[in-house]
Amino acid sequence: MHVLVLGGTTEARRLAESLAGALPAGARVTSSLAGRVASPKLPPGEVRVGGFGGADGLAEWLRTHRVDALIDATHPFAGTISFHAASAAAAAHVPLLALRRPGWVPVDGDRWHPVGTLDEAAAALPALGRRVFLTTGRMGLAAFAGLDSLWFLMRSVDAPDGPHPARMEVLLDRGPFTLDGERELIHRHRLDVLVTKDSGGDATAPKLAAAREAGIPVVVVRRPPVPEGVPVVGTPELAVDWLAGLRR
Incomplete structure (x- = not known):
């Protein structure tokens, strides 16, 4: 199994750490970073830095590298990459999940x-x-x-x-x-x-x-919406569960 994680967030790094011990022998995790931060904290596993060349480029990367599952764990405001991921996953017939930390909620006293x-x-x-x-x-x-x-x-x-x-x-x-x-x-x-x-x-x-x-x-x-039809989870643990469900 080859999992591609579109990362750059704390949740993406935690997911890569969890998958390092959760996937069966021979499985691979590749984390993709946009390269906008000069000295990012690198996750375990394989890491690639830079863009894919739009939705078509990402779809080709998924096919060429035989990706079995795609997890979009980018920043909630990354925006464009999430829609590219949805298009690419559909074109390459790869299951896609969005990992998004829950948004903030105002409490008494907030203005x-x-x-x-x-x-x-x-x-x-x-x-x-x-x-x-x-x-x-x-x-x-x-x-x-x-x-x-x-x-x-x-x-x-x-x-x-x-x-x-x-x-x-x-x-x-x-x-x-x-x-x-x-x-x-x-x-x-x-x-x-x-x-x-x-x-x-x-x-x-x-x-x-x-x-x-x-x-x-x-x-x-306000954060932009996740592309329509893409399942969403709020924690890396739930993303691991989703992957486990694909393997059954």
Whole structure:
């Protein structure tokens, strides 16, 4: 059996670790990383880095490498690759599963402002605050480039490039983050609004609790849908169960 995991997330890495001991002798796991992070944490097993050349290229890779199961464990906001995976899996007749960590849910005290896109997030900001904690990653900063009256603390794993806000400080850091650390950032930089994608998971969730405690609004970009018809599970353990069902 050959399993291809479209990865780059904590869940994908945990899945590769689980499969290393769960698959029968002779089975293979290949993790595919997009290559957008300079120094990714590599999962066990075979690893490939880079794109496939669209849905057609991925379908050809599935056929050429005799892949028996495809698991899309990419970031909830990876978007395009998930639809390429659905098209490629259908063309190559390979079973496909989406592994998505559950999204965040607001609790009492949260001041969330859900939006559909980064452009909508940028449009909402001037009415909400002046000092922005921007945690949507280095991609898509152009959406905020015209907000010259606002100041941004932009946190990401790698340094940004391309258009970005004129008044911006960059903080290079990688989660998991702590509640105390997020509190200190909000206090030290006098941040009065947070912008985040609904990435889900525990690694970056402390910023939501810190914002709640500080009483500041949170602009939350909703995650895109999984392609229609693709089964979805929320944990690596359930993905392992799905694979076991294919082998029966």
